[in-house]
Amino acid sequence: MRQSVSLVTLGVSDYDRGKAFYEALGWSVTWEVEETAFFEANGVVLVLWSREKLATDMGVPDEPAGWGGIALAHNVGSCDEVREVIELARSKGGQVTREPAETFYGGYAGVFRDLDGHVWEIAHNPGFGLNDDGSVTLPKPG
Amino acid sequence: MRQSVSLVTLGVSDYDRGKAFYEALGWSVTWEVEETAFFEANGVVLVLWSREKLATDMGVPDEPAGWGGIALAHNVGSCDEVREVIELARSKGGQVTREPAETFYGGYAGVFRDLDGHVWEIAHNPGFGLNDDGSVTLPKPG
Numbered sequence: 001m002r003q004s005v006s007l008v009t010l011g012v013s014d015y016d017r018g019k020a021f022y023e024a025l026g027w028s029v030t031w032e033v034e035e036t037a038f039f040e041a042n043g044v045v046l047v048l049w050s051r052e053k054l055a056t057d058m059g060v061p062d063e064p065a066g067w068g069g070i071a072l073a074h075n076v077g078s079c080d081e082v083r084e085v086i087e088l089a090r091s092k093g094g095q096v097t098r099e100p101a102e103t104f105y106g107g108y109a110g111v112f113r114d115l116d117g118h119v120w121e122i123a124h125n126p127g128f129g130l131n132d133d134g135s136v137t138l139p140k141p142g
Numbered sequence: 143m144r145q146s147v148s149l150v151t152l153g154v155s156d157y158d159r160g161k162a163f164y165e166a167l168g169w170s171v172t173w174e175v176e177e178t179a180f181f182e183a184n185g186v187v188l189v190l191w192s193r194e195k196l197a198t199d200m201g202v203p204d205e206p207a208g209w210g211g212i213a214l215a216h217n218v219g220s221c222d223e224v225r226e227v228i229e230l231a232r233s234k235g236g237q238v239t240r241e242p243a244e245t246f247y248g249g250y251a252g253v254f255r256d257l258d259g260h261v262w263e264i265a266h267n268p269g270f271g272l273n274d275d276g277s278v279t280l281p282k283p284g
Binding site: 002003004005006008009010011012025026028030031040041042043044045046051054055058059060061062063065067068069070072073076085088089098104111116117121122130133135136138 | 239
């Protein structure tokens, strides 16, 4: 198995509401078909689709919406940007579960959950390189 | 907010077991620090970390492990590759929740859950371009 993540699909309970939230954060849909929104990001594609349909399609029980143990990170170039994105998400109805603050790894970050509970850490991590497309470069091992 | 997903962190209940599963699938750790494994993929970084620590760090309740409405997709170049990856995952203890078969979107895919229940669709989708690094290229709108 090659080392790649082609798409990340977030299940949403209300498609229009879910899409509007990401658009309000500044994202724009690259391609849309049958109530499925594809957002081209840094090599990986973020997809919004009905949580119910996604559960059926994946063959998993559609348990009550909760936290499934996954967090997405969106790295930015400064502490100011962390605060800006967190305030933007809050103003659009996101739930801020950790206010922006210094982190144990020597960075600065805040966390919000989107309207369906998906977790986003907005992080400034001086220990990682940050590329123009938002991807990070890990430190060299050792 | 820029359109990017820098990292995807999967919470694991047993770090060594979780890491061994991905290594058995053929992934190799790019950087490791304090029981946190970073796998550099196609621009996005996949991270394994204690689910309990991740919950605390994200400020979310650590609900009983279940499905949180997120699916990761790993696209490959052929139906044979879909079957190979699914069989590999099964042989390493992954739970196949959808056997490889033709999909409603005209592709061919199967789905497995890793040892912590995280959902991976292994897909061959002739409607998307597939790049050398495993990223996909979406169709042109319209």
